[in-house]
Amino acid sequence: xxxxxxxxxxxxxxxxxxxxxxxxxxxxxxxxxxxxxxxxxxxxxxxxxxxxxxxxxxxxxxxxxxxxxxxxxxxxxxxxxxxxxxxxxxxxxxxxxxxxxxxxxxxxxxxxx
Amino acid sequence: xxxxxxxxxxxxxxxxxxxxxxxxxxxxxxxxxxxxxxxxxxxxxxxxxxxxxxxxxxxxxxxxxxxxxxxxxxxxxxxxxxxxxxxxxxxxxxxxxxxxxxxxxxxxxxxxxxxx
Numbered sequence: 001x002x003x004x005x006x007x008x009x010x011x012x013x014x015x016x017x018x019x020x021x022x023x024x025x026x027x028x029x030x031x032x033x034x035x036x037x038x039x040x041x042x043x044x045x046x047x048x049x050x051x052x053x054x055x056x057x058x059x060x061x062x063x064x065x066x067x068x069x070x071x072x073x074x075x076x077x078x079x080x081x082x083x084x085x086x087x088x089x090x091x092x093x094x095x096x097x098x099x100x101x102x103x104x105x106x107x108x109x110x111x112x113x
Numbered sequence: 114x115x116x117x118x119x120x121x122x123x124x125x126x127x128x129x130x131x132x133x134x135x136x137x138x139x140x141x142x143x144x145x146x147x148x149x150x151x152x153x154x155x156x157x158x159x160x161x162x163x164x165x166x167x168x169x170x171x172x173x174x175x176x177x178x179x180x181x182x183x184x185x186x187x188x189x190x191x192x193x194x195x196x197x198x199x200x201x202x203x204x205x206x207x208x209x210x211x212x213x214x215x216x217x218x219x220x221x222x223x224x225x226x227x228x229x
Contacts, residue, residue, distance in 0.1 A: 031216075033216070040222075040224075041221070041222075042204060042219035042220065042221050042222055043158070043204075043219055045216070045217070048216065088156055090156075090158060092158075094216075097216060098208060098209070098210050098216065099144075099145070099146040099165075099208040099209070099210040100208075101148070101160055101163050102160070102216070102217055103160060104150075104157060104158035104159075104160075105157065106155065106156060106157040107156040107157060109156065
């Protein structure tokens, strides 16, 4: 029944060591989003894909990249994680863009040592 | 610019009490959608409700109810007879259908603690 799946649920990496988080969906939605959420804060949108069209938020650091090889999968690559990148990373999907409901995965909690 | 304000940072109630979580929004669009999400300690954001700007009818779903008032730009959420399992952070969010570059704008969230 899982609709938006994120792996792993917990990820530990070392300062500067590249890490990849994955997200998959069974909803066949057009749009996939990546959010960063730090403790006691609201989720912050990093970027999203509408099908294959990539949209980066203006304040998303270059250290964060994303790939969407097909409809079902989307990856978040952090090229050189810093201590400030420790956070919960949430993947979400929606059928369409504006005003459509976003469905979230369980998140990946990233720790940077 | 679109904005969502959840003035209550934290609320504590005793089990079985009713509790209302406030949400005030700002938008210039005439067509927009409002959402509530629940985030339990596990971290997943759980969708609760989506309401469009043309539908001001209040909604009830079990112990949950929502009061949408365009005159005051508010979309408040009430939990009746609260339970310990209701303990979570609740986010109100706004999406403008006509304009705006951000698909979904969240409030800062209200942390609800229900004490047995």
